[in-house]
Amino acid sequence: MVNQVIKVKNLRKYYKVHQKEPGLIGSIKSFFSRKYYDVKAVENVSFTIDEGELIGFIGPNGAGKTTTLKVLSGLLYPTSGDVSVLGYEPFKRQSEFQKQFSLVMGQKNQLWWDLPPWESFILNKEIYEIPEEQFKKTVEELSRMLEITDILKIQVRKLSLGQRMKAELVAALLHNPKVLFLDEPTIGLDVLAQKKMRDFIKEYNLKFNATIILTSHYMGDVRELCNRVIIIDKGQILYDGLLDDIVQKFAPYKVIKADLEKEVDEKKLSGVGEVKEYRDLQVIIHVPKDEASKKAAKLLGKFPVADLTIEDPPIEDIIRTVFSKGMDI
Amino acid sequence: MNKYLAVFKINWENALVYRLNFSLWRVRSVLQLLLVYFIWFSVFQSQQRIFGYDQSSILTYILIAALVRAIVLSSRVMDVANVINEGSVANFFLKPISFIGYYFIRDLSDKLLNISFVIFELALILFLLKPSILIQKNLSILALFLLAVFLGLFLFFIISFIVGLMSFWVENSWGLFFLMYIFLETFGGGIFPIDILPSPYSQIFLIAPFPYLLYFPAKIYLGTLAVPELVKGFFILSFWIIVLYFLMVKLYRAGIRQYSAVGH
Ligand SMILES: Nc1ncnc2c1ncn2[C@@H]1O[C@H](COP(=O)(O)OP(=O)(O)OP(=O)(O)O)[C@@H](O)[C@H]1O
Numbered sequence: 356m357v358n359q360v361i362k363v364k365n366l367r368k369y370y371k372v373h374q375k376e377p378g379l380i381g382s383i384k385s386f387f388s389r390k391y392y393d394v395k396a397v398e399n400v401s402f403t404i405d406e407g408e409l410i411g412f413i414g415p416n417g418a419g420k421t422t423t424l425k426v427l428s429g430l431l432y433p434t435s436g437d438v439s440v441l442g443y444e445p446f447k448r449q450s451e452f453q454k455q456f457s458l459v460m461g462q463k464n465q466l467w468w469d470l471p472p473w474e475s476f477i478l479n480k481e482i483y484e485i486p487e488e489q490f491k492k493t494v495e496e497l498s499r500m501l502e503i504t505d506i507l508k509i510q511v512r513k514l515s516l517g518q519r520m521k522a523e524l525v526a527a528l529l530h531n532p533k534v535l536f537l538d539e540p541t542i543g544l545d546v547l548a549q550k551k552m553r554d555f556i557k558e559y560n561l562k563f564n565a566t567i568i569l570t571s572h573y574m575g576d577v578r579e580l581c582n583r584v585i586i587i588d589k590g591q592i593l594y595d596g597l598l599d600d601i602v603q604k605f606a607p608y609k610v611i612k613a614d615l616e617k618e619v620d621e622k623k624l625s626g627v628g629e630v631k632e633y634r635d636l637q638v639i640i641h642v643p644k645d646e647a648s649k650k651a652a653k654l655l656g657k658f659p660v661a662d663l664t665i666e667d668p669p670i671e672d673i674i675r676t677v678f679s680k681g682m683d684i
Numbered sequence: 685m686n687k688y689l690a691v692f693k694i695n696w697e698n699a700l701v702y703r704l705n706f707s708l709w710r711v712r713s714v715l716q717l718l719l720v721y722f723i724w725f726s727v728f729q730s731q732q733r734i735f736g737y738d739q740s741s742i743l744t745y746i747l748i749a750a751l752v753r754a755i756v757l758s759s760r761v762m763d764v765a766n767v768i769n770e771g772s773v774a775n776f777f778l779k780p781i782s783f784i785g786y787y788f789i790r791d792l793s794d795k796l797l798n799i800s801f802v803i804f805e806l807a808l809i810l811f812l813l814k815p816s817i818l819i820q821k822n823l824s825i826l827a828l829f830l831l832a833v834f835l836g837l838f839l840f841f842i843i844s845f846i847v848g849l850m851s852f853w854v855e856n857s858w859g860l861f862f863l864m865y866i867f868l869e870t871f872g873g874g875i876f877p878i879d880i881l882p883s884p885y886s887q888i889f890l891i892a893p894f895p896y897l898l899y900f901p902a903k904i905y906l907g908t909l910a911v912p913e914l915v916k917g918f919f920i921l922s923f924w925i926i927v928l929y930f931l932m933v934k935l936y937r938a939g940i941r942q943y944s945a946v947g948h
């Protein structure tokens with residue numbers, strides 16, 4: 356039987372923000388009578404996640420991703436709704452619960468800036484009461500996987516962003532959390548470091564059967580790591596299901612790529628579909644999804660085609676369609 | 685190793701990274717001490733006795749107050765405020781460690797470092813200036829002195845933590861720190877003993893918590909407090925510790941509630 360590790364039902368999180376009127380008079384006025392209004396960051400969200408799943412949690416800026424992760428971590432009280440992680444109510448902040456999960460935020464840090472990462476690791480070891488043996492083994496293993504073994508004794512302030520983020524990740528994983536919330540773990544990293552990070556997350560997920568929720572604005576992360584995605588916008592879930600299905604369901608068009616044998620008039624090509632690129636005898640045409648084979652046949656029949664492929668559009672485009680169409684799809 | 689011991693240790697390691705900063709800060713406190721010392725020294729050039737103090741007892745008072753200052757008045761109240769303001773207080777809500785306990789241990793760790801320096805500095809001053817000071821030999825007075833220092837340490841931690849916690853509600857609590865330090869310098873007794881003020885004023889100030897940080901312990905050391913004054917002093921000191929402790933805990937809980945509802 357699969358174990359439902361995370362259960363969220365009808366979660367709402369509103370931030371109470373007080374309105375500040377501009378100017379001195381405004382400040383004085385709002386000092387005496389504060390006007391509050393609600394920011395509806397998360398609005399009626401429900402989902403469940405099984406043990407060992409690696410979920411992509413995606414959505415545009417301000418969608419409510421970080422807010423949801425903060426509620427799941429117990430940093431924020433839900434305005435209403437039920438939240439359970441590993442059978443605990445996160446906001447009770449019980450230490451048995453805290454010892455079993457980790458929240459990693461790309462822009463937040465816990466390492467001591469003026470000391471080597473190693474010292475912060477030791478502190479975490481004591482805070483989480485990790486046995487000596489397990490600690491040594493974990494540090495060794497994780498830093499080997501992330502290739503940061505040789506920087507553990509260097510002052511954090513002297514590390515590069517990528518090295519630091521890897522060290523942050525190790526610090527967050529020392530207690531072997533069963534549940535992991537990763538908020539933009541690859542933000543600001545170069546392509547190579549991003550790849551390394553992704554490989555690591557995948558490996559960690561498989562090796563420890565850890566349940567992971569990952570948010571990212573890089574579709575590469577999601578494509579490589581997650582089978583299932585939850586798409587959220589304006590605090591509401593737009594889609595929850597397999598990434599592959601989303602492509603099937605929402606891809607608005609197909610992409611035909613063809614190599615031509617000789618130069619043809621671009622105007623004639625646009626009779627087939629929307630010509631996106633035409634250069635060096637190579638043409639890229641977008642055609643409606645259900646007419647793809649018909650259009651391909653037309654292209655083959657009418658033009659000197661050497662080679663031809665039909666592909667799905669990039670995932671970024673599909674997600675963008677989902678966002679722009681909103682709830683109606 | 686216990687988790688709070690680990691905090692103690694990493695705090696020392698961190699402080700030692702800032703050797704230059706730390707040394708400059710020590711130099712500053714030595715200069716401050718010398719300034720106060722010489723002002724009082726020159727006051728006594730023309731007179732034998734002022735406000736009931738002779739030269740030796742006032743100089744003893746000033747030096748002992750400097751020692752007490754190093755133990756009682758060191759605080760990470762700025763850190764607490766920053767950690768709340770920039771949101772890294774979240775680390776304490778995610779991990780099995782107490783926010784208050786963590787900062788109390790870091791304070792203790794700072795104090796131990798301070799004490800080792802200030803003892804060295806005082807020894808140097810005694811050696812170079814050779815002031816005639818009073819060496820307290822009465823063991824029960826010394827014990828009461830230590831007890832007062834110990835309680836003062838708690839009291840100041842609580843006061844400064846309360847000021848730090850204000851950052852849950854006030855975006856820029858710099859003004860509050862400033863106010864706290866003004867009260868501290870004026871009524872703490874580090875510059876002059878409170879009882880040189882005319883009686884109604886000094887009696888009023890002695891109800892406030894601040895004189896119990898420096899003035900009260902230093903005054904105990906001099907051995908001139910009568911038993912009723914000692915009893916009254918310890919009573920007021922304990923009263924403030926208890927009242928402010930409950931206030932701190934209440935504010936802390938309210939702060940977490942505020943944070944968790946509103947976010948930072
Ligand atoms: N502390 C706060 N106080 C008030 N409003 C907030 C606070 N934090 C977030 N919000 C608002 O809540 C909404 C959701 O924010 P959230 O940070 O969860 O978005 P996100 O999906 O993580 O976005 P991003 O991709 O930009 O990180 C936004 O409208 C944001 O302005």
Ligand SMILES: [Mg+2]
Binds near residue numbers: 421422538
């Ligand atoms: Mg976010």
